[in-house]
Amino acid sequence: MTRPTRTLPVKRAAHVYLVRDGHLLLVEERMDDGSIFYGLPGGKANPGETLGDAAVRQVQYxxxxTVTDLTFVSLLEGELLSGTRNECYATFGRFTAQAHGEIDPSDPEVVGVKWVPFAQVEGLVRYGPPPECEERNPLIWVPTRDFLSGEARSYYPI
Structure with missing residues (x-):
């Protein structure tokens, strides 16, 4: 287990792999620089909230x-964004689930939701600046790459 070398803020988040006919559901969000970010549905856990409960709540938002049959896939853990204003100790849970209902996001930051063929997911991911953004860190996407290839591990040190 990776241990922090100093006291860091803790960030806990959960994301869900929703799969249908060889497609993965991704959300489109507008970044501060105006670009579009494609990511897994999910997000930060509230204080006292389990990662599973956060996954269900955030996917709905x-x-x-609505997701049911939530199943744990993997955990990412470790220091993230070291040397930036957003450095933290991250604990990110990844789950699968069954999805029900109609796509109708209520999160104002979400500008779209789309089913993306597995083979096209990696091409939508933008790595690189700004460095303060964990979504653009390639390490965050390793578990997704493994999941899509059927080789997910249960633990990923960051």
Whole structure:
């Protein structure tokens, strides 16, 4: 287990792999620089909230879908964004689930929700600046790459 070298803020988040006919559901969000970010539905856990409960709540908020049969896939853990204003100790849970309902996001940051063929997911991910943004860190996407290839591990040190 990776241990922090100093006291860091803790960030806990959960994301869900929703799969249908070889497609993965991604949300489109507008970044501060105006670009579009494609990511998994999910987000930060509230204080005292389990990662599973956060996953269910955030998927509903970002997509309008209700998820059931939540199943743990993997955990990412470790220091993230070291040397930036957003450095933290991250604990990110990844789950699968069944989705029900109609796509109707209520999160104002979500500008779209789309089913993306597995082969096209990686091409939508933008790595690189700004460095303060964990979504653009390639390490965050390793578990998704493994999941899509059927080789997910249960633990990923960051």
């Amino acid at each position: 970002e997509t309008g879908l």
